[in-house]
Amino acid sequence: MAGKDIIMAGQRELKRLHIAQKVIEGSVRQAEAAEMLSLSDRQMRRIVGRVRKEGSQGIVHRSKGRQSNRKYPEELKERVIELYR
Numbered sequence: 001m002a003g004k005d006i007i008m009a010g011q012r013e014l015k016r017l018h019i020a021q022k023v024i025e026g027s028v029r030q031a032e033a034a035e036m037l038s039l040s041d042r043q044m045r046r047i048v049g050r051v052r053k054e055g056s057q058g059i060v061h062r063s064k065g066r067q068s069n070r071k072y073p074e075e076l077k078e079r080v081i082e083l084y085r
Helices: 011-025 030-036 041-059 074-084
Strands: none
Touching: 011 030, 011 041, 030 041
């Protein structure tokens, strides 16, 4: 499927992916990569591990595409708009 090959990622996530791949290749050390991204060494290890395990998709935030827990019900939203009009 063509849709499975496409990842929706922000600029920040793409930068993390690029640097994580450099760590995996061995051209950059984890400590240097963490400093470049202003992250802790531990966080960089977690990111590199996820990229190794899941590939490019591992860099995308887990909550992306999910509905907010704080979202108001649709009926309430429609009622407020109706009262406003």
